[in-house]
Amino acid sequence: MNTAQSALVEAVRVALGDKAVVTDRHDIAPWESDWRGRYHGHAPAILAPDTAEGVATILALAYAQGVPLVPQGGNTSMVGGATPPADGSALILSLRRMNRIRAISAADNLAVAEAGVILADLHAAVGEQGRRFPLTLGARGSATIGGLTSTNAGGTQVLRFGTMRGLVAGIEAVLPDGSVHAGLAALKKDNRGYDLNQLLIGAEGTLGIITAVTLRLVPAATDRAVAWVAVADPADALALLRRLEAATQAIEGFEIIPGDSLQLVLDHIPGTRAPLAGTHRWHVLIEATASDAQEEAPAALLERLLAPAIAEGQVADAVIAASEAQAEAFWRIRDSLSEAERASGPAAQHDISVPVADMPRFMIEAAAACEARFPGVRASAFGHLGDGNVHFHVRAPAGADPALWYAGDGPAITRFVNDLVVAAGGSISAEHGIGQMKLHELERLSAPARLAALRAIKGALDPRWIMNPGKLVALAPIPRAP
């Protein structure tokens, strides 16, 4: 711990008490690496305030001392966004003790949750009042509201309800100098200059610390139906989605899954079985919900809408889960795709988006281009077709050495895929953010105007560059390889 860090730690201990400071190596260690074990950092201490005032105190002190801070919620970043630098130059600022749900108003369809509230806990709390917070993802048992907001998280219900950006109605945050942005009021209209809330959403903790968020709720679902559908190709899948959306607003999940990914799940995940007989090249998992007994039952709705699609040949085969257990089994296949893939060997994974209409062609052509350019790999994409966002994964040739692959072909493939994404007008980070993992690729692939704007904003709001250093935007242009 350097002198400035020591001074900060002692000052925080005096101001906020012993509970707000963690210096025991054993307690710190689990938070120094990301959950996938790809990034390893070092932090001499964790600061853990339990109020917004405490956060403000810490930031004012850190700003004065010039001590970098890495904010952390559930530490579930996919891009190393919450892992401290390896040189020990930063302390971790944990928001986990700020875990109160300050208010739930069922009548207003609003909840106010502190940054450290775990998503699953919020789901449960609003559920007790007949409401639902309509964003969910695999890490819901660990991911926190502050992190979800700071990364503009997505998930499997974005199709109907949008990402965090659309679900956040207000933000309380502490800016890098310790001043407080009091923006929790849920104003549907507010044109008082630049929208600081929107700027903080997706800023990955580089512009300040979100301490609490006002969230929009929807009525709890009263019924759902889950269908498993086989289609010839992604184009037919998208046409099916458009048919469904033209007829109903009840569709909230629409996940495309290639046949070989399904096969990996059947091969590697115990207890799974194929929902449909026969072999199909593409599959779609569809979920429809109702929140009112007066609405058409989702199962009847899907049956009614899928029948003509089958008759016309747009859908090759389809089954609607006959029970909640079967619905869960269908979703388990979807949720096991990454795990099954990991079990089968190393892969280069990409969370990318292109305009929705272009995605079917991109999925086919980009996979073919990868397989042609890197002989022996298998490329395939699965996920949120209706959002124009898929997880585009390229699996190493059978028998590839993982260490060699991740050091050599893996990054080369990532650059190749990202080039294709940029050529298609897409984004190299659809929902996972930049963190440290995508920093170099963002620099390599962004227009100079865009990078200059990101740096200017960062420098304007965090002039000492102490908030989550080394994430999202680099202090100076990263030198490009010759």
Place this chain on the structure above:
Amino acid sequence: MNTAQSALVEAVRVALGDKAVVTDRHDIAPWESDWRGRYHGHAPAILAPDTAEGVATILALAYAQGVPLVPQGGNTSMVGGATPPADGSALILSLRRMNRIRAISAADNLAVAEAGVILADLHAAVGEQGRRFPLTLGARGSATIGGLTSTNAGGTQVLRFGTMRGLVAGIEAVLPDGSVHAGLAALKKDNRGYDLNQLLIGAEGTLGIITAVTLRLVPAATDRAVAWVAVADPADALALLRRLEAATQAIEGFEIIPGDSLQLVLDHIPGTRAPLAGTHRWHVLIEATASDAQEEAPAALLERLLAPAIAEGQVADAVIAASEAQAEAFWRIRDSLSEAERASGPAAQHDISVPVADMPRFMIEAAAACEARFPGVRASAFGHLGDGNVHFHVRAPAGADPALWYAGDGPAITRFVNDLVVAAGGSISAEHGIGQMKLHELERLSAPARLAALRAIKGALDPRWIMNPGKLVALAPIPRAP
């Protein structure tokens, strides 16, 4: 015209041709004042490029020369946001020649419109393809897409479809140094750092010039119904809205109108008549639409939903327009409120928002507080109750001298009303923006942290402070009266 301006004008003439430069005083004059005649400025020339490249050329030159520019679309600002400074220090940058609709995709529900496209023209063009751009307002015959985006415009359909912020899928803009932000791609998910599109929306041209926008469309409406409803007070009106919204997603207009405002319309606007017999203290105009023949007809829907509200006494009386002509007549009353008020004498007008649930009480209590504090005035609020946004108007005592009123009591009342809004956690500009009209009040009422952040962002992206000077944020803190 000063030397730098002359040099810029000549350089633009050479680069973009004579059509891109207007120096005739008669041609400039109409654009030097706002449409309500409250703000009068002076611009030695208008620059009028017709391509994004032309805008980039102009900004690069202006940046190099340090010449301030005031962007202008339809010049329909409610807050003097498009009026140049009086000292002639700025040129007008008109986007009106950039009026192409570059693309409409009915299948994707997207359109790409240049900044100078007039809203009504966009409505017509997408209508021909069975689509609707679901934002409209009184100035639709003049207001342009660039201005609507730069001011995050609202209007009467925000309840269902949101403000421009929710309807913009992509932005092409030129940053102050002439570099181009190419963000038109309609990516539903894109987490590549700070969201520059969201930052430009509502920035009032102070951070760069929006040159084209990708807009979300919805299916064209196939049917609508308009109801006029009498209620006892705003609380009952909000309860009615919640009842309707719990049962249907078809409600897209819900405008509250006080009885005395209706009376002003009946007194001053020829050809209007009260939709309901008898006298009522509060009225609500409700519009429901359908975009599919399979949906319940909106008139039947409203009848079905209003019947129990009448039976329970939540609604005192109601009528559903029996014809499109009658529906238009109901809307004409709503759209004539401001005109009728102007005909009755001077008034201090405020476009404000508070959290939706607090609005009924605010409307009553703030009006009473105004009338108690300023004897003889009449305060009332009308508008978008479901958005938590009303136009809160305070009319001068009968016989007040307009010039004296606007110089003395008017501003005092505005400060009084704005104080009440801030105390209620609301916004002093819900949908009109800050422009030059609200600049002092924004400074007076914002937290120092917020003002510092606005200034820092402005200075970071426009270091010479040449984009729309004197609007939205002041270069230095405005001295406060002792």
